[in-house]
Amino acid sequence: MTWPAFLDLPPATAHEADVLLLPLPYEATVSYGRGTALAPEAIWRASCEVELWDEQTGVDLETFRWHTAPAILPGRTELAADYLARVQRAAAELHRHEGLVMGVGGEHGLTPALVRAARGSNDLSGVTVVQFDAHADLRDIYAGSPHSHACAMRRLVEASAQVIAVGIRSAAREEAEFANRNDLVTTFPARLLAGENHLLPGEENLEPALLDTLRGLEGDVYLTIDIDALDVHLCPATGTPQPGGLGWWPSLRYLHALLVENRSRRLLGLDLVETVPDPSTHVNEFTAALLLAKLGAFCHHG
Numbered sequence: 625m626t627w628p629a630f631l632d633l634p635p636a637t638a639h640e641a642d643v644l645l646l647p648l649p650y651e652a653t654v655s656y657g658r659g660t661a662l663a664p665e666a667i668w669r670a671s672c673e674v675e676l677w678d679e680q681t682g683v684d685l686e687t688f689r690w691h692t693a694p695a696i697l698p699g700r701t702e703l704a705a706d707y708l709a710r711v712q713r714a715a716a717e718l719h720r721h722e723g724l725v726m727g728v729g730g731e732h733g734l735t736p737a738l739v740r741a742a743r744g745s746n747d748l749s750g751v752t753v754v755q756f757d758a759h760a761d762l763r764d765i766y767a768g769s770p771h772s773h774a775c776a777m778r779r780l781v782e783a784s785a786q787v788i789a790v791g792i793r794s795a796a797r798e799e800a801e802f803a804n805r806n807d808l809v810t811t812f813p814a815r816l817l818a819g820e821n822h823l824l825p826g827e828e829n830l831e832p833a834l835l836d837t838l839r840g841l842e843g844d845v846y847l848t849i850d851i852d853a854l855d856v857h858l859c860p861a862t863g864t865p866q867p868g869g870l871g872w873w874p875s876l877r878y879l880h881a882l883l884v885e886n887r888s889r890r891l892l893g894l895d896l897v898e899t900v901p902d903p904s905t906h907v908n909e910f911t912a913a914l915l916l917a918k919l920g921a922f923c924h925h926g
């Protein structure tokens with residue numbers, strides 16, 4: 625791999641690392657804009673431009689150790705199920721070490737394999753998956769595949785995981801009805817987090833309830849961030865852009881509630897998916913690199 629080291633810091637071994645990054649350049653089932661397979665390398669290059677002092681937390685990013693595992697490259701004719709099984713095994717290897725494992729996609733179809741690896745089991749009962757996303761990703765089958773990015777959360781719920789979905793603003797009727805009748809799914813739509821001015825008559829601002837939920841989660845928690853949860857100006861090249869997303873500072877406020885203020889949850893791992901780099905602006909890949917740095921800072925704060 626000829627990429628620069630993450631954050632341009634001296635790379636740590638897996639054994640000594642505080643954070644273990646797993647690059648996953650995978651886009652078998654992307655349905656609209658392409659290019660997420662190019663994201664990991666672009667994110668690593670963009671990370672060299674991230675300031676090493678996090679002004680928000682005061683954390684120096686060089687005070688903890690970052691390891692980059694070898695990227696898991698999909699074979700040209702490899703079936704999705706076979707690739708995802710390899711991803712699960714590679715992630716499970718990384719989880720044998722002490723540090724926090726972060727998967728970096730690649731498309732959202734990766735997440736079920738990453739959660740199973742983090743849990744060390746295909747049974748996810750008792751696991752809460754916090755999902756930042758524009759889309760519900762609760763379809764049973766999409767474009768003929770149960771491994772589609774549009775089905776990722778459905779697979780997790782079927783394995784008995786609880787899902788807290790944040791920033792949703794696009795769902796099929798099938799997905800909304802599944803979420804409504806399923807006690808395992810709790811949705812905080814983007815519009816109901818956008819402030820009082822954006823509410824229709826009878827609607828309620830859910831931001832206080834979201835912050836309470838994130839601060840109060842207990843037990844095993846996995847965090848998956850689809851970058852399209854953020855407003856499109858932060859990720860204009862992402863494969864399935866949706867207007868009306870979460871702002872940068874509100875997103876960090878929610879992540880801070882989960883990762884810094886909440887002391888009763890056990891973080892199993894996390895992933896950041898669906899970045900599509902655009903070399904003409906660097907906005908997409910820099911947003912992703914900075915978000916990974918922030919997640920590291922939050923997880924090692926205090």
Ligand SMILES: [Mn+2]
Nearest residue numbers: 732757761850
């Ligand atoms: Mn998604």
